[in-house]
Amino acid sequence: MTWKRYFLFFVCVGIIYLVAHRFDNVNIGSQSFVLNVRSHNLQTSVPPRLPNDIYRPKHPHPLILLITVSDRAISEDARLVISVVQSLRLAIHPLNPMSFSSQIHQLISAKYFQMVIFEDFLIYFSLPAVAKSALDDYCKTNRVAVIAFFQNAHTLRGIPGNEDFAEIDPSYPLLFRSFATSSSPKGFFLSRESDVLHIARGGQVDERDLTDQLPPCRDWQRRSPMCFPLRRDGYPQLLSDVTAFVRHFVYLLPDFVSVLGRSCVTKASVWREYQKWRRSWAALVPRNSSDTDAFQTVAFTQVPLGRGTELERRSCAFRDNNVKKTVECDDAAVYQSLVLKDVGKIDGIERLLFAFGPLQHWSTSLLLNDAIHHFLKDSAVLEYDLGLQRYIHIDIDDVFVASRGTRMTVADVENLIETQNRWRRFMPGFTFHMGFSGMFFLHGNAKEQLGDETLIRHRHHFKWFCHTYSHLQAHLLSESELLDQLKLNKQFAEEKDLPIADGYAVAPHHSGVYPIIPHLYTAWKEVWNINVTTTEGYPRLFPSRFRRGFHYQGVQVLPREVCGVYTSTMRLSDYPGGIEKLEGMAFGGDLFDTLLFRPVNLYMTHFGNYAQDRLALYVFERVFAFLHKWTRLKVQWAPIWRLMEYHLSFNPSERASAPTSLPLYSDPCADPRHEAIWFPSACTPNARRLPAAVIVGPQKTGTTALLAFMAMHPNLQPNRFLPHPPYEEVQFFSNSTIYSKGVSFYNDQFLSSSTGINFEKSATYFDSPLAVMRMAALLPTAKIIVLLRDPMLRAHSWYQHQRAHQVPAALHFTFTEVLKASSLGEATAVATAASSSFNVTHLAPQLYQLHLKCVEPSTYATHFRHWFHHYRASRMLLVDVERLESNPAEVLRDVQEFLNVSTFIDYSTLLVRNERKGYYCARGGPYPKAGQLLKPDGLLEDVWCLSESKGRNYDHSLDGTNHSAFFAESNRELASLILRYPFWRPMRSRSASDLLPQWLRNF
Structure with a gap:
């Protein structure tokens, strides 16, 4: 008998080896996968859609309003909606109900939005009557559709005699049917007939109970206990290990135990979350049978019969006997809507309603994508319409x-x-x-x-x-x-x-x-x-x-x-x-x-x-x-x-030919993933030299003088100066050739910031939208200094600057003619009228470009709007150029306060007016950080002035033409903007009007 036992033992070992060897070579990924989803033979009704106004112009930049449930944080359900909309390259603006109610009239008057999404449809019915009426009128007039989910339906009261059915609102002919945990709806069906479906394949069904169709957990979900254990990182296991270890040292860390208790996800909490999810399934049912032609079913489920009341048996889908080779369906089965479309017969507004929350089922992103396409394709330009x-x-x-x-x-x-x-x-x-x-x-x-x-x-x-x-x-x-x-x-x-x-x-x-x-x-x-x-x-x-x-x-x-x-x-x-x-x-x-x-x-x-x-x-x-x-x-x-x-x-x-083709550099040290593939030691304090402040211009406003005076300060360090163009300016963000040299190059333009505040000056930044975007990506917290000079004087100064540099268009045309050349056609007409000897084809484009360089930087309000997309006004210092010229010490006092320097300098002891030159110079030099900008005066001892190429005095007496109205509208916009936006103000300032330059006060 002993040999038989040995024999059986070795046979078992052999079998185990063969099985193990087989599983080493036969792999779970070696076979094609078949999904248990089939087509069905159910038919749903399709009421006609409201007629489309083919003559209504399409909106070029559609915006979607999202009305959220929470007054505070954005919920994970709302995050999914935002993710879908942004994935379609559409703009979305989340508002809580209170903000929406208070802003609705401004939003409507500006025709600000082209679609509204409610995270919870019940919010719509709880809006103040005036706000709700205004929203309804706007949606009807402008064909603005509404998409809505249900989140807090448990607050609805059941209908007497049919407690599972609740009235959403007396004014709306739709009932909300909830289900007990023990009677789960069966199957997720997509309608074969719905015109909402575009990418989704209609006529498909997953026959499992809805309570068995667990939604996917996305990497960014952090709050749901159901998803927390499924995160890709090892945090839950790490937390569990730490908890077990720290319990031995509770007396040392009394507060840490409560943190662990709040963070650790137990099996019980996951189970409670799962039960809550199971109880949240519901269906949408028209209140009366006569209301069914107001709705079109998009997705539906087979519901339990219950007691067999008329409401419980009101079905949205029926057997189509002409369809073959599909899933067999019971003629007695009842189907009710999970997602349906209000076709607009009720009040002239089209809606798509989900009977569940965004994260409750996998289909949300697919159906929301199709719904947005369905409602916007005729009313808006969809630049990111991907096709199939x-x-x-x-x-x-x-x-x-x-x-x-x-x-x-x-x-x-x-x-x-x-x-x-x-x-x-x-x-x-x-x-x-x-x-x-x-x-x-x-x-x-x-x-x-x-x-x-x-x-x-x-x-x-x-x-x-x-x-x-x-x-x-x-x-x-x-x-x-x-x-x-x-x-x-x-x-x-x-x-x-x-x-x-x-x-x-x-x-x-x-x-x-x-x-x-x-x-x-x-x-x-x-x-x-x-x-x-x-x-x-x-x-x-x-x-x-x-x-x-x-x-x-x-x-x-x-x-x-x-x-x-x-x-x-x-x-x-x-x-x-x-x-x-x-x-x-x-x-x-x-x-x-x-x-x-x-x-x-x-x-x-x-x-x-x-x-x-x-x-x-x-x-x-x-x-x-x-x-x-x-x-x-x-x-x-x-x-x-x-x-x-x-x-x-x-x-x-x-594309390579596009001005935006270069990447927008961000700070590699601000993202751990980027830092891991950046130069070793480049993120140490001594190696990080990016500027904390930038003088952005515009040109011909005295930016070089401000740079020189700031460089005199022991705690302020400008960028390295070059002996060749662009000299004291870096022009990193506005010049694509320089920008392509990368972040490391830009960082090397500055000294170590350990002894002071690094800053730079490039007057080409202010009127360049591309420079604003680039700067905001790399220097999101930088402080911005903008100099404001009378726009006509600034424009004329640029014109004179071009004449000094022998630019042909400036030499051949008067300043008045330059102002008239507001288009290439106008420039051609001006050049033709000026002289028959001109090569108009050659000079007209130059004249138009000169017009742009004179005029565009002076339209301050236009450029500030670009800056406001990326920087808060509170991080911007406005410098009145007239004040800089007449009292630079006072301006530099504001600059020091704005930059929060550690050492305050009284510039009135360092600056002296040079009557011969007509502007202020420094004394007590030399000032090495100012480089070649400040040079000995030659006639006055211990006086250091800007070089001869800077601070030119131009004759600003214009010809007899009245130019006062040229920048009037732009100036009014600037004045209004300064008074409305919270620009930085010094402690001595009493009101926003203190920021208005003298030349702007009449506007």
Whole structure:
């Protein structure tokens, strides 16, 4: 008997080995995935829509108002709505009910909005009667649609005899039906007939109970206990470990225990949240059978019969006997609406109503997208109307780089080829792109080395692109070291005969792409002639809807997407949040949203994601199946150069020819992800030198004098001056050639800020909208100094400045003629009338450009509006130029207070008026920080004045023409703006009118 026991023991061991070996090679990602969603044969009625006014002009920049539930923080439900609207590149303005009620008349008078979304429809009925009436009239008159959800329906009272049904409002013929936890509605159906559906595929059904259709948890959800345990990071587990450890030291940290108690999510709290979610399902039912033609069903569910009352049996969908090969439906079943459209017969306003909150079901982003398209397509210009095509590109980064035990084997490579061939049936030509680092070839175990060799043997099935040879990052390498890395990788590619994707590369960890490291682009061009790359980090990783591309040094940078699997996620059992989290990304979550809202999706995956459990294939198989079942989107593949062109067709501002094609630099030290791929030690206090204040101009207002006087202060440090143009100005934000040198270059224009406040002066910034955007991105907290001079004197001073520089248009035409040249046509007429000897074709454009440079910077109010989009008025100091000229010490007292300097200087002891020159000069010099701006006077001892090229005295006596009205309207706008906006004021100021320059007080 003993030998039999041994025999059985070894048989069991053998079976266990074979099973384990089988599961090592048969993988959860190796088979195509079939989603349990089918078509149905139910029919819903489609009442006619209100007639469209085809003659009504379309609004060029539609704005959507979101009326939120909370008076304080934006809820996560509202965040989802905002995310969808912003993903469509539309503007959205959230307002709480109180603010909306108080501002409704101003909003209406300005025709400010083209759609209203209520986070809770009950807010609409609780508005003050006057506000509600005004909103209704505006919506009817302007064909403004309303979209609404239900959040606090538990406050509604049930109808006597039918407690499950509640009246939403006596004025509105719709009832809200809630369900007990024990009687869950069954199935989520999309109507086959609804005209609201555009991307959504009508006629589909998920037959599971609604309580089994858990919504996906997005990465940004933080407040829901249901989603907290599924977060991608390890915070919940870390918190649990810390809690267990700290309990031994409670007496040392008495307050910390309460923090842990508030932060830790227990199973009980998750269960309570789940039960609350289950109880929140409801349906919308017309109050009377005669009201059904006022509504069109978009989505519905099969409801329990209950006691069989007439309301309980009022169905919105019926069997269509002409439809075959679909899900069989019980003729006695009752269906009621989850999402329905009020077609406008009730009060002339079209609405789309959801019987649930935004985060309650995965379909919200899809249906909200379609609803916005449906209501706005005839009334607004939708610049980001994506259509039904979506392009897919999948990179496999770090090929050969994965650590031993996590790399691809022969079976993984064969499965990858099989998957690629299968996907080509619905994406013709689809090809995985392999990013390689040749140094790590054959660095795995024996099975993985065979996998490497198999991958090389089948190399022509894929396209290949370069990382660096040893996977080193650009910010850690000098230019010569980086060149060596790229050349070694190219040598490896040539030795292995890799089919290279022409002109395409991806930097390890995206280092050097953004934040910009110029020598990466230079090396790419020299070795590989790269013209396309991708990054996930511009302008930042999250939220993904804001990712954009740009063009830099001949390389088009495209936005890259993530799919939820990373270098550390190899096995499903170890995936943070488990299978629910990963599948949720595909089934209506973050991954689904990227495909819904982006026409071109370039995905990042990693070598190890195709080994082990093959999680990359696992999640993509599911999202493709989900897209096919629930949407009409057609997934396609194209070569990288075609993807670039298709992306640029939707993002023309990123083209090389566009003035906005360069990236908007942000401070790399302000974002931990950017800091991690920035120069080592560049974020130390001594290395960070970005200015805290900027004199922005405009030109010909005395900015150089203010710069020189500020440089005399021991705590104020200007930028380094140059011996050549632009001399004392950096002009970083207004000159694209200088701007392209990058953040590191700009930082190097300043000394260490440890001993004072760094500042710069560039008078070209004020009237440049592009400079404002660039500055706000890099210096969001900077203090702004603006000098205001009489606009006519400023314009005439520029004209005289151009005459002094022998500009032909200024020499040939009077100042009055320059002012008249307000268009190219006017300039041509002025030039023609002035003299027949002029080359009009040549001079007219010059004359028009001179007009713009004279006039545009003087329209102060126009430019301030650009600044207000990015900076608060309280961070702006207005300097009256007349006051600077007559009493500079007083102005500099305000400057010191504005900048909050540590040492206060009395400039009245340092400045003296030079009667011969007609302006103030310094005494007590030299002042090294002022550079060559302040030079010895020569005639007066110990007096330092601006150089001869600065502070010119021009004859401002104009000809007999009356110019007083030229800037009158602009000046009135400026005066009103100064009085309305909270510009910074010194402590001595008593009212905003103190800020008005003398020349502006008459307006």
